Amino acid sequence: MRGHEVVVVGTGVLGMAIAVAAADAGLRVALVGPGYSTPGAASPAAGAMLGVLGEHTRADQDMTDLMFRHESALLWPGWLDAIDDHTGIGVPFGQGMVVIANLDHPADRDNLEAIRQAAATLGLPVEELDPRQVPGLRPAPRHAPVAALVCPHEGWINAEALLVALDTTCRGHPGVDRVPGTARSVLVTPDRHAVTGVVLDDNTRVVSESVVLAAGAGTEALLSPLVSLTGSLPAVLAAKGVSLTIEVPESAQPPMVIRTPNRDFACGLHVIPHGRGGLYVGATNRFTTAPATGPTAGEHLSLLHGLLHQFRVDLRTATVKNLRWGNRPASADGAPLIGPCGLPGLLLATGTYRNGILMAPAIAAIITATLLDRPTPLCNPYQPTARPSHPQPNFRQLLIEGAAHMTSVFLNPDGTLPYDRERQLSTTLASLLNLAFADDEDVDLHREQLRAQLAAQPTIEGVCQVFDTWETST
Numbered sequence: 001m002r003g004h005e006v007v008v009v010g011t012g013v014l015g016m017a018i019a020v021a022a023a024d025a026g027l028r029v030a031l032v033g034p035g036y037s038t039p040g041a042a043s044p045a046a047g048a049m050l051g052v053l054g055e056h057t058r059a060d061q062d063m064t065d066l067m068f069r070h071e072s073a074l075l076w077p078g079w080l081d082a083i084d085d086h087t088g089i090g091v092p093f094g095q096g097m098v099v100i101a102n103l104d105h106p107a108d109r110d111n112l113e114a115i116r117q118a119a120a121t122l123g124l125p126v127e128e129l130d131p132r133q134v135p136g137l138r139p140a141p142r143h144a145p146v147a148a149l150v151c152p153h154e155g156w157i158n159a160e161a162l163l164v165a166l167d168t169t170c171r172g173h174p175g176v177d178r179v180p181g182t183a184r185s186v187l188v189t190p191d192r193h194a195v196t197g198v199v200l201d202d203n204t205r206v207v208s209e210s211v212v213l214a215a216g217a218g219t220e221a222l223l224s225p226l227v228s229l230t231g232s233l234p235a236v237l238a239a240k241g242v243s244l245t246i247e248v249p250e251s252a253q254p255p256m257v258i259r260t261p262n263r264d265f266a267c268g269l270h271v272i273p274h275g276r277g278g279l280y281v282g283a284t285n286r287f288t289t290a291p292a293t294g295p296t297a298g299e300h301l302s303l304l305h306g307l308l309h310q311f312r313v314d315l316r317t318a319t320v321k322n323l324r325w326g327n328r329p330a331s332a333d334g335a336p337l338i339g340p341c342g343l344p345g346l347l348l349a350t351g352t353y354r355n356g357i358l359m360a361p362a363i364a365a366i367i368t369a370t371l372l373d374r375p376t377p378l379c380n381p382y383q384p385t386a387r388p389s390h391p392q393p394n395f396r397q398l399l400i401e402g403a404a405h406m407t408s409v410f411l412n413p414d415g416t417l418p419y420d421r422e423r424q425l426s427t428t429l430a431s432l433l434n435l436a437f438a439d440d441e442d443v444d445l446h447r448e449q450l451r452a453q454l455a456a457q458p459t460i461e462g463v464c465q466v467f468d469t470w471e472t473s474t
């Protein structure tokens, strides 16, 4: 195939958004991919929240991500109008979110406070709500919220409706050639100094001097063989997420998104009113180095347990309409990868993790401007070759936060420990991780003391003593 100014690989929200933006700007685009609903694709499993404040937690010391999410959210109304102009398909867009904190997760209230501060930074209004008055919430008494914050500007859409509209736009756009199939590899010039296109599984060659990899969690398989040409880049990992839709009449759906803050390495528990599409419930999160191949019984249990106890006891007898899952593309350093990399002609648009739907119009605009060699319409802090200068995380703090999440995962669903034992377990886990990972002198000394203590009492009871010393000394 010849005559394309850019080949976009991937038919998820990012690939399609980029193809439309580039074609609207006058470029001739080949859009390569099997379609948006292939098993394991992230986009159709999303709700989707356009989470600016809702995704913020107290662990996010750096405001770069918050600002980028905010700027991305501002593009949405105009972007949806443009899609509507192409297809006449209006994608429903809702606004308003209540973030609740309950006692199921010890960090919820701190994270609510972090959201309140983030709102002040961005000048966005938020409002305290009596947690008993959250509209559309009917939790089991033991799981009732203890605080609630309304974020009236926070948006949401129906990802399925968006994908249908984007797919229709791509298929009808005179500037986009839809090339069904899967890219096997990226082609380079004989001197290996620039890209020349991609080759598909059926050996078709799609030729162009510019290739955008937006293949979600499948990007790594195309990118890693090029490492000697691109230079070292953060790996693109897969973070499997599971969600489902419950049959709930529109009149019984909440008027806005209800969510918890992020929890247990995931985007918190949330419900999104999809009108006649039912009530969307999301989402779990599990990292893997290769795209995972399906949801597990435990993931469904965790989601349904959370929904029925923390949000809506009345849905116990409701019908589950469909189960969804997908691999979120997550970069190893936690930030998206947007723009050119070390190999001329090769651009990346991935690593969006929990926010790829929200960021789609922003990323499409940045990639298109880069292809046209124009200034990007909004600042791109996520260049693949110049990684954001996040302050180096405090190693010990990272382990403490991670151990708290892990403890919460172990207790999920519905596990409780008596007294203060959740904190004790989390502290012990953090100390164990510190001993396993760190190698400074303090750690060596601590290890020696523990060994000596156990050597003095080499019994099962001695192990328990070590635990006690440890827990009380940290």
Ligand SMILES: Cc1cc2nc3c(=O)[nH]c(=O)nc-3n(C[C@H](O)[C@H](O)[C@H](O)COP(=O)(O)OP(=O)(O)OC[C@H]3O[C@@H](n4cnc5c(N)ncnc54)[C@H](O)[C@@H]3O)c2cc1C
Pocket (backbone or CB within 6 Å): 009, 010, 011, 012, 013, 014, 015, 032, 033, 034, 035, 036, 037, 038, 040, 041, 042, 043, 044, 045, 046, 047, 048, 049, 050, 051, 181, 182, 183, 184, 214, 215, 216, 217, 218, 219, 222, 240, 241, 242, 243, 267, 282, 283, 284, 325, 326, 327, 328, 329, 349, 350, 351, 352, 353, 354, 355, 356, 357, 358, 359
């Ligand atoms: C349960 C869940 C809930 C989520 N909730 C939200 C949310 O509320 N808000 C939000 O903003 N984000 C959310 N996300 C994250 C968001 O869905 C992703 O960040 C985003 O969809 C990534 O889009 P993508 O186009 O890069 O990837 P994908 O949607 O995975 O698309 C990649 C496409 O590339 C194709 N492909 C792979 N390899 C190749 C190849 N070699 N050749 C050609 N094509 C290939 C795949 O078939 C796939 O269709 C959620 C994700 C999940 C799983």
